[in-house]
Amino acid sequence: MRPIQMVDTKTQYLKIKTEVDAAIQAVLDSAVYIGGKPVQDLAAALGQYVGVKHTIPCANGTDALQIAMMALDLQPGDEVITPSFTYIATTEVVALLKLKPVFVEVDPRTFCIDPAALRKAITPRTKAIVPVHLYGHAAPMEEIMSIAKEHGLYVIEDNAQAIGCDYRFADGRVAKTGSIGTIGATSFYPSKNLGAFGDGGAIFTNDDALAHKLKMIANHGQEKRYYHELVGCNSRLDAIQAAILNIKLTRLDEYNKARKQVAAFYNQAFTGNEKITTPFVASYSDHVYHQYTLILNDVDRDGLSAYLAEQKIPSMIYYPVPGHRQKMFGSLGLTPQNMETTDWLTERVISLPVHTEMDEEQLTYITGHVLKYVNQ
Ligand SMILES: *Cc1c(COP(=O)(O)O)cnc(C)c1O
Numbered sequence: 350m351r352p353i354q355m356v357d358t359k360t361q362y363l364k365i366k367t368e369v370d371a372a373i374q375a376v377l378d379s380a381v382y383i384g385g386k387p388v389q390d391l392a393a394a395l396g397q398y399v400g401v402k403h404t405i406p407c408a409n410g411t412d413a414l415q416i417a418m419m420a421l422d423l424q425p426g427d428e429v430i431t432p433s434f435t436y437i438a439t440t441e442v443v444a445l446l447k448l449k450p451v452f453v454e455v456d457p458r459t460f461c462i463d464p465a466a467l468r469k470a471i472t473p474r475t476k477a478i479v480p481v482h483l484y485g486h487a488a489p490m491e492e493i494m495s496i497a498k499e500h501g502l503y504v505i506e507d508n509a510q511a512i513g514c515d516y517r518f519a520d521g522r523v524a525k526t527g528s529i530g531t532i533g534a535t536s537f538y539p540s541k542n543l544g545a546f547g548d549g550g551a552i553f554t555n556d557d558a559l560a561h562k563l564k565m566i567a568n569h570g571q572e573k574r575y576y577h578e579l580v581g582c583n584s585r586l587d588a589i590q591a592a593i594l595n596i597k598l599t600r601l602d603e604y605n606k607a608r609k610q611v612a613a614f615y616n617q618a619f620t621g622n623e624k625i626t627t628p629f630v631a632s633y634s635d636h637v638y639h640q641y642t643l644i645l646n647d648v649d650r651d652g653l654s655a656y657l658a659e660q661k662i663p664s665m666i667y668y669p670v671p672g673h674r675q676k677m678f679g680s681l682g683l684t685p686q687n688m689e690t691t692d693w694l695t696e697r698v699i700s701l702p703v704h705t706e707m708d709e710e711q712l713t714y715i716t717g718h719v720l721k722y723v724n725q
Contacts, residue, residue: 350710353702355663356540360706361604365596372592379588387591392551394598399512401528401553403560406586407567410509410536411438413550415445416584417505417532418477420562423448427476432462433672434691435481439507440672443479444681451475452673454690458629460642461488463690468496477503482511482526484642484667484700485542485608487634490516490529504530508553510639512543513605517633527553532563537586537594542608542639543601545590607705608638611712615641615701618716624648624723640667641703648723650699656722662715665700 362369376387388406396404407413423429425447431440433452443450453466460483467478478497480488490506497504508514508527512535515523527533535541537549552567554560562579565572570581597604612628619625626644630636645653654664671691672678701715 350714351708353662353707353711353715354704355665355702356704357706358539358544358546361704362546365600368596369593372596373589376588376592382588383585385588387588387595388586391586391591391594391598394595395551396553398598398601399525399528399533399553401533402555402557403553403563405552405560405563405567406591407550407552407584408586409548409584410534410538410541410550411442412567412582412584413534413536413552414438414479414505414507415442416563416566416582417534417552418442418446418448419566419581420532420559421477421503421505423476426474428472428474429477429479430462430467430470430475431479431672432481432483432691433686433688434460434668434694435483435507435672436509436668437672437675437677438509439479439481440675441677444678448476449474449681450672450678452671452686452688452691454688455483455694456489457644457690457694459486459488459631459634460484460694461486462493464489464492464496467493471496471500471502475500475502477505479505479507480530481507482514484628485511485514485637485639486628486630487511487514487516487526489631489633490526491518491633494529503532506530506533508533509536509538509541511637512541513601514637515635517635519633528555531556532559537590542605542637543594543597546593547587547590549586549590549594550584551586604705605637607707608703609636611703611707612636612638612641614709614712615716618720619643622720622723625719638703640700642667642698642700644694644697645699645723646697650697653719653722654699657715657718660714660718662718663702666698667700669695671695
């Protein structure tokens with residue numbers, strides 16, 4: 350059996366090696382390493398894929414979120430509502446910009462922001478909501494957008510884990526996650542569903558004025574070189590990464606399909622086992638399985654993960670410490686919060702390997718050992 354990894358970017362690369370190597374060589378030959386045609390091509394192709402008017406490539410997903418928040422003219426102390434159950438980048442940039450993160454609970458089935466909790470957290474200082482499409486499942490965007498509209502709030506979608514995910518509106522209309530909010534942010538970190546061979550990110554919007562501003566902020570606040578109108582930052586996607594992403598974007602649907610097949614195999618093996626809750630998929634969402642995450646019921650999680658490690662099966666806890674318990678936010682003077690659902694999930698989730706290069710032999714081996722441990 351091939352060794353099992355949480356992600357296998359090497360095997361994926363080898364399948365497109367000829368194309369990727371040629372694209373990288375073309376960038377080297379052009380000697381245009383920053384910006385240039387590959388970056389422009391990516392912005393156009395990705396914008397078309399996601400279904401947005403404007404795509405601004407940038408250096409990474411964390412920057413994408415930061416630039417989005419900078420473009421909305423939020424003032425120090427303004428409140429930004431976000432789930433606590435997410436990767437730290439989502440909430441860290443809120444604090445970095447001297448805004449106040451307001452953590453709310455997630456729906457324990459979808460792991461995404463709970464609209465009822467969101468409603469309750471709104472105050473006169475609330476300016477924005479940052480829903481996260483965690484693990485590749487869409488947050489309930491229709492409800493979030495309607496709450497935002499009601500209260501005049503911006504919505505920044507953290508789409509780092511869900512590129513390619515379809516959202517279905519009640520009227521049957523379908524849109525990609527990342528295209529629905531005021532701004533969408535995504536990451537091309539190598540392990541993401543659309544991963545570069547280094548860092549990368551992108552920002553999406555349908556708003557012309559915002560797009561102009563986002564572009565300027567990502568480029569030192571300038572439109573005309575050396576004339577800086579806004580305080581911005583330096584956040585660029587390099588041409589080599591863009592050239593690689595252009596190739597991988599044409600295969601993104603195929604990659605997401607392969608992830609779904611892995612999830613279907615796992616689901617088939619685990620469904621009906623009372624010790625294991627398999628990922629829920631809401632009627633409004635597709636699932637692109639950036640992670641395949643189980644909730645364990647009455648199972649010693651550390652014991653399971655140690656047992657799997659002995660069998661050379663990697664597993665991960667995403668994430669072991671939720672935002673409201675991170676030391677970095679200690680100095681913000683947030684009211685100490687008891688977040689029952691988030692804490693409950695944090696103690697019970699475990700993610701199994703899911704990527705585009707898994708075979709049936711590996712999956713049979715993994716499911717067999719998971720079941721052997723939980724059923725003992
Ligand atoms: C990966 C990720 C980010 C940040 O992306 P980077 O490219 O690593 O900066 C932000 N939010 C979520 C939910 C992520 O998974």
